[in-house]
Amino acid sequence: MKLLSEYRDPELVRRLLGKIEEPLTRSWRIMEVCGGQTHNLVKYGILSLLPQAITLVHGPGCPVCVTPRRLIDQAVELAERGVVLCSYGDMLRVPGSRKSLREAKAGGADVRMLYSPLEAVRIARENPGREVVFFAVGFETTAPANGLAVAHAAREGLRNFSLLSAHVLVPPAMEALLTDPDCRIDGFLAAGHVCTVMGCEEYEALAARHRVPIVVTGFEPLDLLQGILELVILLEEGRAEAKNAYGRVVRREGNPEARALLTRIFARVDREWRGIGTIPGSGLDLRSEWKAFDARVKFALDPERSEEAGECQAGKILKGILKPPQCPLFGKECTPIAPKGAPMVSSEGACAAYFHFAGVASGAETKESAASAP
Amino acid sequence: MNPAFSCPLPKLDFSEIQLGHGSGGMLMQKLLEPLFGLFSHPALAEQHDGAIVSTAGRIAITTDSFVVSPLFFPGGDIGTLAVHGTVNDLAMCGARPRYLALGLILEEGLPIAELWKVLCSIGQAANDCSVAIVTGDTKVVERGKGDRIFLHTTGVGDLHPEAAISARRMEVGDRILLNGPVGDHGVAILSVREGLSFESAIESDTAPLHRTVLRLLDRFGSRIHFLRDATRGGVATVLAEAAQQGGKGIEVEEARIPVGEEVGSACELLGLDPLYVACEGRFVAVVAPEIAEEALLEIQQSGWPQAAAIGRVAAEHPGKTLLRSAIGGRRPLPLLPGEQLPRIC
Numbered sequence: 001m002k003l004l005s006e007y008r009d010p011e012l013v014r015r016l017l018g019k020i021e022e023p024l025t026r027s028w029r030i031m032e033v034c035g036g037q038t039h040n041l042v043k044y045g046i047l048s049l050l051p052q053a054i055t056l057v058h059g060p061g062c063p064v065c066v067t068p069r070r071l072i073d074q075a076v077e078l079a080e081r082g083v084v085l086c087s088y089g090d091m092l093r094v095p096g097s098r099k100s101l102r103e104a105k106a107g108g109a110d111v112r113m114l115y116s117p118l119e120a121v122r123i124a125r126e127n128p129g130r131e132v133v134f135f136a137v138g139f140e141t142t143a144p145a146n147g148l149a150v151a152h153a154a155r156e157g158l159r160n161f162s163l164l165s166a167h168v169l170v171p172p173a174m175e176a177l178l179t180d181p182d183c184r185i186d187g188f189l190a191a192g193h194v195c196t197v198m199g200c201e202e203y204e205a206l207a208a209r210h211r212v213p214i215v216v217t218g219f220e221p222l223d224l225l226q227g228i229l230e231l232v233i234l235l236e237e238g239r240a241e242a243k244n245a246y247g248r249v250v251r252r253e254g255n256p257e258a259r260a261l262l263t264r265i266f267a268r269v270d271r272e273w274r275g276i277g278t279i280p281g282s283g284l285d286l287r288s289e290w291k292a293f294d295a296r297v298k299f300a301l302d303p304e305r306s307e308e309a310g311e312c313q314a315g316k317i318l319k320g321i322l323k324p325p326q327c328p329l330f331g332k333e334c335t336p337i338a339p340k341g342a343p344m345v346s347s348e349g350a351c352a353a354y355f356h357f358a359g360v361a362s363g364a365e366t367k368e369s370a371a372s373a374p
Numbered sequence: 375m376n377p378a379f380s381c382p383l384p385k386l387d388f389s390e391i392q393l394g395h396g397s398g399g400m401l402m403q404k405l406l407e408p409l410f411g412l413f414s415h416p417a418l419a420e421q422h423d424g425a426i427v428s429t430a431g432r433i434a435i436t437t438d439s440f441v442v443s444p445l446f447f448p449g450g451d452i453g454t455l456a457v458h459g460t461v462n463d464l465a466m467c468g469a470r471p472r473y474l475a476l477g478l479i480l481e482e483g484l485p486i487a488e489l490w491k492v493l494c495s496i497g498q499a500a501n502d503c504s505v506a507i508v509t510g511d512t513k514v515v516e517r518g519k520g521d522r523i524f525l526h527t528t529g530v531g532d533l534h535p536e537a538a539i540s541a542r543r544m545e546v547g548d549r550i551l552l553n554g555p556v557g558d559h560g561v562a563i564l565s566v567r568e569g570l571s572f573e574s575a576i577e578s579d580t581a582p583l584h585r586t587v588l589r590l591l592d593r594f595g596s597r598i599h600f601l602r603d604a605t606r607g608g609v610a611t612v613l614a615e616a617a618q619q620g621g622k623g624i625e626v627e628e629a630r631i632p633v634g635e636e637v638g639s640a641c642e643l644l645g646l647d648p649l650y651v652a653c654e655g656r657f658v659a660v661v662a663p664e665i666a667e668e669a670l671l672e673i674q675q676s677g678w679p680q681a682a683a684i685g686r687v688a689a690e691h692p693g694k695t696l697l698r699s700a701i702g703g704r705r706p707l708p709l710l711p712g713e714q715l716p717r718i719c
Contacts, residue, residue: 004642008700008701009701010700010701010702013701013702014702042705043647043699043705044699044700044701044703044705045697045698045699045701045702045703045704045705046701046703047703048703048704048705049701049702049703089715090715092715093711093712093715102712112569113715114569115569115570115644119569221701335711336711337711337712356706356708
């Protein structure tokens, strides 16, 4: 992966940091929507390098973190009812109301960690006597592959494969944040991988409607800094536009084949986001013509909502309104080993990032800790 | 490894492990007979309940279990891993490995050919490390109640007279040395794991480390403050534990930690951090600053040309490890809350 090292050049990083500082006349609060970007901002220590005037707020962009308890409970219930329950690795740790999938596995349920939904189709093919459910989590980025798995299963005439869909969509979540009266975000770094599939048009409308600049941004250190630079320029010039700073990967129209597949298999539905609540049109469920592959229909799952942990302030943290340490559960009942709320679950969550930085005392770390704070 | 080592499958009346092989009766004797030739040592040949051996003075004891799947992987198998793992645990105490006790837990139905292959690997690795297998135990579990072979080893070694290895001996200013690129073992296992297999030339880094460690101790004695092999949890976990146990801060430079290009790419694709991926032949040495350069040279000359000085012990942030990233930023290297799980996005 030599190609990537070019996007991690320390000298170019220094130069870009200088360029970001140049036009700054005031401080700005920028939200990176995507958890993958949060992860890399932390992994490369970029938060510690940015000028003080820039505060990065970590958004709700970790699909694992925002999957509501109700869906985890349904997945656990299916696993305990004897299906082969398959999902991506980081989904296994997220706690439901009673337990996580990993705990269900320890209790004897057949829970399998996969890297591809097509693997679940293979398991269904090889185990005709067993029901196989793929717990499909992810944004617009992973949804096409999950849709493809359904199409493959249908083509093969498999009757023992189904999808428990927990897909979430980014633009409706950004819309929800922007219409929240407490929102104090000056500009967004939009998730590059999502735009690879969906294109940038939705973001252009969003920027114009809410008078907020949005820059489509990649994931490597130089991509992230380039995105921040372009956003800072838009902010300083008072231009509420959507820009694509990830042109090497993202086309304005996205990936037409993947979009067509999504439209063919899925329909937009209202979706509950863990810690935030229901966001209209923010989820993807299987269309009615694919209901034979819809685990909710097939297993007549209880649609009732589950209770969130009472004092958990995840919603306010995901919206950038509260700092993680301001939550009464932070670091006490809620830790990465026993997470109560979504942002403590994966390394992409703001609470987990705060937790790991706590007590690492030096100037740089104070800045890092402050970086994800409102 | 000794290329002349030859290990033909002995002539037996059975081709698979049966429950009777753990019975203590004739079937078991038949299974174990060839073992005494393979692991020839007078103490083992006694076929006593335990081994009677002699040691030089202070000894180190360690025990470990091996449950790796698959049993055979690029660059090694469960047998070599068991010997190297135990030898390395002794080495990290500052001991010269001498004796191993070997426990076998076999699943009914296991092909004898597979067992023999693993046993030959154990014999060869023990031979290479100059350790003797002096006692052992064999159990057979019903089909479905094991994963073909589990190994359990206990090792005994003579402590080097100068050895004083402890995280509490780390001092501010000490240098942190690493003997080679990280993550090869974990990625080699992943590359052949069911459901994930991908083509790669990556081989496990499994290797014995005692000779290098003994050279360091011979030359620098108690100025070697701390040693730990990076197995599960990788080099990041070793550093996090060292900081925690020693109550000192640790700072390392990402750019100085060698990661093979293929391993880096595989981790990138799988969403794993190579610093947390398991190694089986890598160790971290925390040494006094005045010997750091010579100690590094000594490690490089003892078979680890890619060994590197990766950081230092700091007065700041006691109990924590900080990494300066390749682009100059800083981040903590905490203990992982559980196993490293691949991210979906």
